[in-house]
Amino acid sequence: xxxxxxxxxxxxxxxxxxxxxxxxxxxxxxxxxxxxxxxxxxxxxxxxxxxxxxxxxxxxxxxxxxxxxxxxxxxxxxxxxxxxxxxxxxxxxxxxxxxxxxxxxxxxxxxxxxxxxxxxxxxxxxxxxxxxxxxxxxxxxxxxxxxxxxxxxxxxxxxxxxxxxxxxxxxxxxx
Amino acid sequence: xxxxxxxxxxxxxxxxxxxxxxxxxxxxxxxxxxxxxxxxxxxxxxxxxxxxxxxxxxxxxxxxxxxxxxxxxxxxxxxxxxxxxxxxxxxxxxxxxxxxxxxxxxxxxxxxxxxxxxxxxxxxxxxxxxxxxxxxxxxxxxxxxxxxxxxxxxxxxxxxxxxxxxxxxxxxxxxxxxxxxxxxxxxxxxxxxxxxxxxxxxxxxxxxxxxxxxxxxxxxxxxxxxxxxxxxxxxxxxxxxxxxxxxxxxxxxxxxxxxxxxxxxxxxxxxxxxx
Numbered sequence: 294x295x296x297x298x299x300x301x302x303x304x305x306x307x308x309x310x311x312x313x314x315x316x317x318x319x320x321x322x323x324x325x326x327x328x329x330x331x332x333x334x335x336x337x338x339x340x341x342x343x344x345x346x347x348x349x350x351x352x353x354x355x356x357x358x359x360x361x362x363x364x365x366x367x368x369x370x371x372x373x374x375x376x377x378x379x380x381x382x383x384x385x386x387x388x389x390x391x392x393x394x395x396x397x398x399x400x401x402x403x404x405x406x407x408x409x410x411x412x413x414x415x416x417x418x419x420x421x422x423x424x425x426x427x428x429x430x431x432x433x434x435x436x437x438x439x440x441x442x443x444x445x446x447x448x449x450x451x452x453x454x455x456x457x458x459x460x461x462x463x464x465x466x467x468x
Numbered sequence: 469x470x471x472x473x474x475x476x477x478x479x480x481x482x483x484x485x486x487x488x489x490x491x492x493x494x495x496x497x498x499x500x501x502x503x504x505x506x507x508x509x510x511x512x513x514x515x516x517x518x519x520x521x522x523x524x525x526x527x528x529x530x531x532x533x534x535x536x537x538x539x540x541x542x543x544x545x546x547x548x549x550x551x552x553x554x555x556x557x558x559x560x561x562x563x564x565x566x567x568x569x570x571x572x573x574x575x576x577x578x579x580x581x582x583x584x585x586x587x588x589x590x591x592x593x594x595x596x597x598x599x600x601x602x603x604x605x606x607x608x609x610x611x612x613x614x615x616x617x618x619x620x621x622x623x624x625x626x627x628x629x630x631x632x633x634x635x636x637x638x639x640x641x642x643x644x645x646x647x648x649x650x651x652x653x654x655x656x657x658x659x660x661x662x663x664x665x666x667x668x669x670x671x672x673x674x675x676x677x678x679x680x681x682x683x684x685x686x687x688x689x690x691x692x693x694x695x696x697x698x699x700x701x702x703x704x705x706x707x708x709x710x711x712x713x714x715x716x717x718x719x720x721x722x723x724x725x726x727x728x729x730x731x732x733x734x735x736x737x738x739x740x741x742x743x
Contacts, residue, residue: 294660298539298643300567305580315617330540336617341585344481349580349623351565353613355495357540376620396644398571455570457539458644460658467650 301454303352309448314348315339323365331356386447406444480625493611495541503532557599582621
């Protein structure tokens with residue numbers, strides 16, 4: 294079986310309305326893939342930056358996967374949450390990105406969005422906090438059912454991912 | 469893998485002096501061949517030159533060589549910075565971590581440095597008065613992904629580190645770290661990973677067959693083999709003792725089968741059909 298190592302970091306989140314943020318993340322893999330080592334999901338620290346508008350997560354990812362197929366190539370999906378001054382948490386964005394298929398080191402930028410509500414919901418969120426969330430996370434990384442959503446652009450999460458492949462050459466796969 | 473690392477420069481807008489401790493965090497398969505694992509820079513004051521204010525020069529060399537049979541647990545550089553505050557207390561200025569680059573060559577990284585926040589404003593005030601700011605008991609937590617969700621931090625500054633990385637024999641073992649090497653065929657045979665159930669069976673037999681020398685080299689295996697000592701297993705039936713390790717049993721199966729030393733790999737290849 295061919296192997297893939299994903300070694301990297303969730304580095305930072307920026308361009309969000311406020312930068313007191315934390316992330317929840319998960320690596321999504323297809324049916325032919327197996328996790329041999331490492332953790333596939335987690336939550337980063339909450340950064341409350343005072344220096345600038347960038348929240349640094351500095352969250353390591355180290356995953357070892359084995360695969361028989363290249364279908365279902367790993368994706369990382371991310372939820373960004375806002376930690377407000379009263380200690381409440383509200384959703385700030387969803388996003389996903391593919392793990393790069395070529396070996397080497399990559400800086401991946403994952404743009405995020407959040408579901409938009411009607412006038413009432415938006416006003417509620419502005420003055421009270423909270424806001425709309427997805428009931429199932431599948432809409433983040435699935436292409437079906439997406440057209441029913443109305444979304445608003447949020448910030449970007451930067452990841453630095455190192456990809457090490459093993460034995461892909463044996464199967465004639467060029468990445 | 470051989471790495472020459474230089475901790476070059478720090479910027480902490482709010483502070484004028486800093487010193488920095490370095491250490492490495494790496495997985496079980498990894499070992500340090502040469503070089504120092506830890507280092508402390510001198511206490512450095514920031515420059516007072518106009519237009520360049522706030523730049524702290526650390527210019528500290530680190531040189532280290534690692535070896536491993538698997539990239540899993542790739543080493544991370546962990547930095548923790550300290551400085552004296554206006555009362556003369558030695559307080560923490562920031563923690564930070566980064567993976568050592570996986571590609572050979574020269575690379576510069578800017579590592580954000582953050583400190584844990586007090587959980588309430590009263591504690592924040594008390595910490596400021598007493599000079600006992602919140603700290604991580606073990607700075608190595610910043611290199612781990614578990615348990616991070618409970619920490620709230622504030623980013624204070626950056627440390628710039630430049631890496632010079634040399635890798636050896638990765639292609640020989642079948643690993644590709646750059647697109648250009650994928651087209652070249654490596655001679656290392658393909659490993660096949662047997663389904664989990666079989667894997668477990670095999671690893672259960674292993675402590676019985678393998679000598680205890682195995683345990684000395686790898687700290688992970690120790691608690692597991694204590695549970696599953698062959699004698700007790702025979703007397704009391706397999707079920708009870710072997711189910712006891714639970715999730716750690718799985719850990720062992722992957723350390724002993726999927727990854728370990730070359731000798732293990734060889735037996736795998738001789739015995740099994742290659743894919």
